[in-house]
Amino acid sequence: MIRPSALGDVCRTVPVLASLRRAFPGAEIDWIVQDGFADAIRAHPGLTRVIPFARRRFSRVWHNWSAAREWLEWTGDLRRRRYDLVYDLQGLARSGLIAFLTRGRRRVGFADAREGGFLGCTHRHRIPANLHTVDRMLALIEAEGIEPVRDMRLYVPPDAAQWWRQERAVRDPGDRGYAVIAPTSRWASKRWPAARFAALAGHLLASGHDCVVLVGGADERSQIGPLLERAGRDRRMVDLVGQTSVGGLMAVIESAALVVANDSAALHMAVGFERPYVALFGPTDASLVGPYRGEQWVIQPPVDPKRLNHKDAALGSSIMERITVEQVIERIEQRLAGQPAFNPHPAAQR
Numbered sequence: 190m191i192r193p194s195a196l197g198d199v200c201r202t203v204p205v206l207a208s209l210r211r212a213f214p215g216a217e218i219d220w221i222v223q224d225g226f227a228d229a230i231r232a233h234p235g236l237t238r239v240i241p242f243a244r245r246r247f248s249r250v251w252h253n254w255s256a257a258r259e260w261l262e263w264t265g266d267l268r269r270r271r272y273d274l275v276y277d278l279q280g281l282a283r284s285g286l287i288a289f290l291t292r293g294r295r296r297v298g299f300a301d302a303r304e305g306g307f308l309g310c311t312h313r314h315r316i317p318a319n320l321h322t323v324d325r326m327l328a329l330i331e332a333e334g335i336e337p338v339r340d341m342r343l344y345v346p347p348d349a350a351q352w353w354r355q356e357r358a359v360r361d362p363g364d365r366g367y368a369v370i371a372p373t374s375r376w377a378s379k380r381w382p383a384a385r386f387a388a389l390a391g392h393l394l395a396s397g398h399d400c401v402v403l404v405g406g407a408d409e410r411s412q413i414g415p416l417l418e419r420a421g422r423d424r425r426m427v428d429l430v431g432q433t434s435v436g437g438l439m440a441v442i443e444s445a446a447l448v449v450a451n452d453s454a455a456l457h458m459a460v461g462f463e464r465p466y467v468a469l470f471g472p473t474d475a476s477l478v479g480p481y482r483g484e485q486w487v488i489q490p491p492v493d494p495k496r497l498n499h500k501d502a503a504l505g506s507s508i509m510e511r512i513t514v515e516q517v518i519e520r521i522e523q524r525l526a527g528q529p530a531f532n533p534h535p536a537a538q539r
Contacts, residue, residue, distance in 0.1 A: 190276050191277045193244065196435065205326050207338040211336070218238075229435055229436075275291050297312045299329060300313040323481045368400075372416060372451065380412060381512060383416050389517055402445070439458055449466070450467075452471070452478070460480045467517060471489070473497060
């Protein structure tokens with residue numbers, strides 16, 4: 190399996206792994222993933238081996254001899270594994286090149302893979318572009334005669350689970366549960382105003398949550414000044430922004446009572462752990478890239494589908510600013526009113 194990035198996409202590719210494992214119960218199944226995202230899948234019981242792809246390191250192969258040598262060793266190791274079947278689930282030039290370099294006997298990918306990525310595959314299938322990204326990947330393997338298993342379950346690495354148990358004993362002494370707020374995004378167009386997240390945090394604390402946990406990347410702290418200021422005044426606000434590994438983030442989300450997030454990896458982790466969530470969407474098509482089979486919990490103001498462009502910061506801000514705190518609170522109340530008891534590994538959908 191080739192699906193190196195992004196983190197949210199890696200999380201929602203696990204149904205392909207589940208499908209392949211059921212189809213080939215005795216096979217070795219490896220997954221090439223960006224090295225920083227390996228935690229997202231390394232504990233999955235269906236996986237034989239994670240093959241880390243050092244994207245940042247390998248990007249220097251033309252300028253650094255040691256990086257070039259590592260790249261040659263890495264690709265040589267892929268060839269020596271002599272794969273019978275390779276799936277390019279990313280559909281880009283980089284993933285197509287990796288597929289080609291495996292020299293796998295049957296290399297399967299999308300016929301419309303961008304950047305010429307289809308050239309790395311021996312077998313290409315035309316899959317409708319208007320499917321949700323999860324269904325599109327499953328359609329690719331179904332075209333190869335493999336029955337899809339819509340099992341989105343994620344698994345927390347044991348060391349990360351232990352870390353969070355220790356942290357939680359100190360930070361969350363109550364028994365009413367905690368809410369997770371994931372307020373950041375790489376794209377400015379996808380960010381709900383931080384001041385509104387701060388107001389929402391106050392409401393969550395007032396409405397019965399023991400604490401509110403803030404998560405995000407270390408380089409994203411500048412995005413959420415009002416939230417950090419509130420966290421500095423209220424010990425019930427737990428600031429973990431920049432303080433978790435990918436596995437640690439998974440552990441935090443796995444046992445959350447609620448997750449409120451922009452369009453981000455944290456949202457797709459909430460789906461994978463079947464945690465109650467509310468998602469805030471701007472200039473992206475939730476029917477294609479939103480939480481899988483959970484669009485009813487997406488808040489997205491009406492917008493012309495032809496104008497959706499997550500690279501347009503001004504457009505995105507104009508959309509996200511139309512989401513009010515009151516709307517989010519109302520959707521949260523609706524979600525929690527019908528949420529069943531917590532079960533980290535419920536029966537998989539078929």
